[in-house]
Amino acid sequence: MEKTLRIKSILTEKPVNQDICVQGWLKSKRDSKGLSFLDVTDGSSLTGLQVIADESLANYHTDIAQLSTGCSIVARGQLVASPAKGQEVELHAREITVYGWAQPETYPLQKKRHSFEFLRSVAHLRGRTNSLGAVARIRSRLSWAIHQFFQQRGFFQVHTPVITTSDCEGAGEMFTVTSFDLQKLPRTAGAVDFSQDFFGRPASLTVSGQLEAEAYALALGNVYTFGPTFRAENSNTSRHLAEFWMLEPEMAFCDLEGDMDLAEELLKFLISDCLENCAEDMDLFARFIDKTLMAKLDNVLKHEFVRISYSDAVKELEKSGRSFAFPVAWGIDLQSEHERYLAETLFQRPVIVTDYPKTIKPFYMRVNDDNKTVAAMDILFPGIGEIIGGSQREERLEQLTARMVEAGIALENYQWYLDLRRFGTVPHAGFGLGFERIIQFVTGMGNIRDVIAFPRTPGSTAV
RNA sequence: UCCCCGGUAGCUCAGUCGGUAGAGCAGGUGGCUGUUAACCACCUUGUCGGCGGUUCGAAUCCGUCCCGGGGAGCCA
Numbered sequence: 441m442e443k444t445l446r447i448k449s450i451l452t453e454k455p456v457n458q459d460i461c462v463q464g465w466l467k468s469k470r471d472s473k474g475l476s477f478l479d480v481t482d483g484s485s486l487t488g489l490q491v492i493a494d495e496s497l498a499n500y501h502t503d504i505a506q507l508s509t510g511c512s513i514v515a516r517g518q519l520v521a522s523p524a525k526g527q528e529v530e531l532h533a534r535e536i537t538v539y540g541w542a543q544p545e546t547y548p549l550q551k552k553r554h555s556f557e558f559l560r561s562v563a564h565l566r567g568r569t570n571s572l573g574a575v576a577r578i579r580s581r582l583s584w585a586i587h588q589f590f591q592q593r594g595f596f597q598v599h600t601p602v603i604t605t606s607d608c609e610g611a612g613e614m615f616t617v618t619s620f621d622l623q624k625l626p627r628t629a630g631a632v633d634f635s636q637d638f639f640g641r642p643a644s645l646t647v648s649g650q651l652e653a654e655a656y657a658l659a660l661g662n663v664y665t666f667g668p669t670f671r672a673e674n675s676n677t678s679r680h681l682a683e684f685w686m687l688e689p690e691m692a693f694c695d696l697e698g699d700m701d702l703a704e705e706l707l708k709f710l711i712s713d714c715l716e717n718c719a720e721d722m723d724l725f726a727r728f729i730d731k732t733l734m735a736k737l738d739n740v741l742k743h744e745f746v747r748i749s750y751s752d753a754v755k756e757l758e759k760s761g762r763s764f765a766f767p768v769a770w771g772i773d774l775q776s777e778h779e780r781y782l783a784e785t786l787f788q789r790p791v792i793v794t795d796y797p798k799t800i801k802p803f804y805m806r807v808n809d810d811n812k813t814v815a816a817m818d819i820l821f822p823g824i825g826e827i828i829g830g831s832q833r834e835e836r837l838e839q840l841t842a843r844m845v846e847a848g849i850a851l852e853n854y855q856w857y858l859d860l861r862r863f864g865t866v867p868h869a870g871f872g873l874g875f876e877r878i879i880q881f882v883t884g885m886g887n888i889r890d891v892i893a894f895p896r897t898p899g900s901t902a903v
Numbered sequence: 904u905c906c907c908c909g910g911u912a913g914c915u916c917a918g919u920c921g922g923u924a925g926a927g928c929a930g931g932u933g934g935c936u937g938u939u940a941a942c943c944a945c946c947u948u949g950u951c952g953g954c955g956g957u958u959c960g961a962a963u964c965c966g967u968c969c970c971g972g973g974g975a976g977c978c979a
Contacts, residue, residue: 470938477938490939526939550914550929551940552950556969569932613977648979673977674904686979776975788930829979874979887972898904899970 444514448484454529456519462489462531463514463539467508467567468551476504478533480515483567486574486720489532490522491515503538509551510542510568519815535763556890563894563902571729573723575891578714579879584667585713586687587875587877589706592612595662595689600649602668605641606853613672614644615682644668650688651857652806654833657690657868658860664689666875674898679824681876683896690870696806696815696832699869700792703819703828704745707790707878711737714882722883730884736823737882745790750813751772753782753793773800776825783820791820803843805831806867824881830871837861 464482471477474495481488482689491516493504517533547567548562559566568570568760584643587597594762603617614659619624619638634642649665656663669686689702714724715737728732748756757768757778766775774782774793781790798805815832834840840861844851851858879891889895894902 468940470936471942472936474936475937477941479939492937524937524939545913545930548913551939552914552928554914560971635972669979671978673975675978676904677975678977680972725951826979835944872979877979 446484447480447482447487447489449813450519450529451487454710458519459517460519460531461514463487463492464488464512466507466509466513468509468543471505474630475639476500478504478507478513478515478630479658480518480535481568481573483573485526486570486724490527491533491536492518492530492548493533493536496534499536499538503691506538506541507538508526508542508544508547510547510549511542512539512542514539515717517679521761552837556887560889560902563747565895569726570679572790572890573716574724575879575885576893577882577884578602578718579717579891581616581714582875582879583666584881585710586664586706588713590664590689590856591711593662593832596656596660598649598653598660598663598665599667600646600665602653603639604646605639606651612722614647615670615672615723617645618644626874627898642883645669648686648688648872650872653688653690653857653870654786654868656858657870658864658866659691661693662689676872676898677747678889679877679880681888681892681895681897684892685875687873687875688870690868692868694832695867696794696817696869699830699832699871700745700747700794703817703830703871703873704790704792707819707827707872710878711741711882722896725885733884736792736884739788740790740821743789745792745819746787747792747794748782750793750796753778753791757817758783771799773840774889779818779820779825783825788822790822798843800832803849804833805849806836807839807843808832815869821881823871824877827877827881828871828873832867833868834869835861842879872880 444463445455447462447464450460452463462482464480467479467488469476469478476493478491478493479488480491493500495501495673496612506613515531515533516535518530519529522528524528531605549565553785554569559569559572567576578764579595590597599863604662620639626636634640646669648669649667653663653665659826664687666687670683670685672678672682691698691702725827751770753774754768756768757764760781762781764775764777764781767778768778771795783789794815794817795808796816796818797812798807798814801814801816805816807814817828818826819828821827834843837858839859844854876888876891879885880888883891885891889897896902
C-alpha cells in the first residue's frame with residue numbers, strides 16, 4: 441500500500457508545496473460553489489486536515505458530492521498554505537478515491553455532539569469521535585508512560601497470570617474459569633467435582649497480580665505488573681468495571697515510606713507526561729469536559745501530598761463539626777464522604793492516609809509495632825476518591841501465618857506464598873493503581889465506562 | 904445490591920388537569936456561498952422502553968420487568 445503521511449505530522453511539519461497522500465475518514469464536508477471542503481481525520485490527532493476537492497476531479501459529481509460523515513478516502517495532491525482562517529495548511533486534491541461509504545441515514549455518528557450514554561451503545565464506532573478518540577490516545581500515552589517510568593528506574597515488568605487458582609486473593613468476588621459443560625456438571629455428593637475440571641481444581645480470573653508480583657520482587661528486586669484484572673462485584677458506579685487494568689509495582693527492601701514516595705512520584709509523572717505530550721487532546725478536555733481540569737492537575741503537581749495516619753484522620757473528622765451520614769469512629773473504615781471531606785474540603789489536595797486498623801485490612805499487610813494497625817496507605821484524590829491502595833507487606837512468617845489463620849484462609853493453598861517468607865524473606869512493599877481511574881482524573885471524564893474501549897459492567901458488555 | 908431520577912423521531916429534548924404527539928439538530932430536495940458544528944427555504948420520520956392493569960379513552964395513573972443516569976456499599 442502506498443506510503444502516506446499521518447495527519448499529525450503534516451500539521452506539525454507542514455511540508456508546503458509538496459505532493460502528499462493522506463488516508464482517513466470524513467468528519468464533515470462543506471460544499472461551496474464548484475468545490476467541497478473535506479475535513480479528514482486519520483486518528484493521529486484531534487485536528488483533521490482540510491482537503492479541497494474541486495469539480496475538476498474526475499469523480500467529483502459521482503463520488504465527492506455524495507461523501508458524508510464517516511466515509512473513508514485516500515487523497516493525493518499538493519499541500520498548500522491555506523488562504524482562509526481556521527487552518528494553516530490544506531491539501532488541494534488531485535485525486536480522491538473512496539474506500540468505503542457510510543450511509544448518512546444509518547451511520548450513527550452525526551456531525552454534532554452526542555451524549556456519552558449514546559456513544560456507549562456504539563462502542564465500536566465511538567473512537568471516531570473527538571472526545572473518545574482523545575481518550576484513546578491519552579490512554580495509550582499513559583500506558584507507555586507507566587512503562588517508561590518504571591523501566592527508567594530499573595523495574596522489571598512481570599507478566600502475572602490472568603488465570604489463578606488461589607481461591608482467595610482478598611479482593612472481592614471472582615469470575616470462575618472452567619472448561620466444564622455447564623449443563624452436565626460432574627458432582628460428588630451434590631458438590632461440583634472440580635478435580636475433573638481443566639486445572640483439577642477451582643480456577644478464577646485474577647483479581648490482583650500482587651501475590652505473584654511479590655514472588656518476583658523477591659527475585660528481581662523491583663518489579664511491576666500491569667494488565668487486565670477482573671472483579672465479579674455487582675458494582676454499578678461511574679468508578680467500577682468488571683474488567684479493568686491495574687498497575688501493581690512491588691519493591692523488595694522497601695518500607696511504607698518508600699512505597700508512598702514512589703506512588704506520589706508516579707502520579708505526578710503521569711500527569712506531567714500527559715500535559716507535555718498530549719497537549720492538544722488535554723485542551724479538549726479542559727474546554728469541553730471539565731473547565732477546572734487544568735487547575736485540578738496543577739494542584740496535584742504543585743503540592744506535596746498530605747500524609748496523615750488513619751488515627752489522626754479520624755480525629756480530624758471528629759473535630760470537623762460535620763454531621764456525616766455514617767459515623768466516624770476508630771476501627772471503622774472511612775466512608776466516601778469522609779474521604780471526600782479530607783481530600784476536597786480539609787486539605788484540598790491529594791491525601792495519603794496511612795496505618796489503618798488491621799481489622800479492616802487484608803492479611804498480607806504488615807502489622808505495626810502497636811499490634812493494632814498495619815502499614816497500609818490509601819491515596820485519596822479530590823473528586824475521585826481512592827486512586828491507589830498499597831502497603832508494606834508482612835514479611836515475618838509467624839505474623840503472616842497468624843493473620844491468615846485469623847482471616848480464615850486455607851494455608852495449604854498459600855504454601856508458595858509462605859515460602860517467600862521461609863526462604864530469604866525481606867521487607868517489601870507495593871501498591872495498586874487503577875489504570876482507568878488515573879485516566880479519569882487526567883481527562884476529567886466522569887464515567888469510567890468512557891475511558892476504556894469496550895467496558896464490561898454488570899449486565900453489559902459493549903461489543 | 905440499596906436509595907433517588909429518567910426512558911417520547913436517527914440524536915438532544917418538550918409534551919399542562921388522562922382526550923392517539925412536537926421543537927432543534929441529523930437526513931432528503933432546492934438555493935447560496937473559500938467553507939469552518941457553514942447558511943436560507945421546504946419536506947420526511949414515532950410499537951411514546953417491554954408486559955400487564957385501571958379507564959369510554961393512557962406518553963400521562965397503578966403494578967412489574969428491562970435499560971440508563973446520580974448517589975451509596977464493595978473497591979482500584
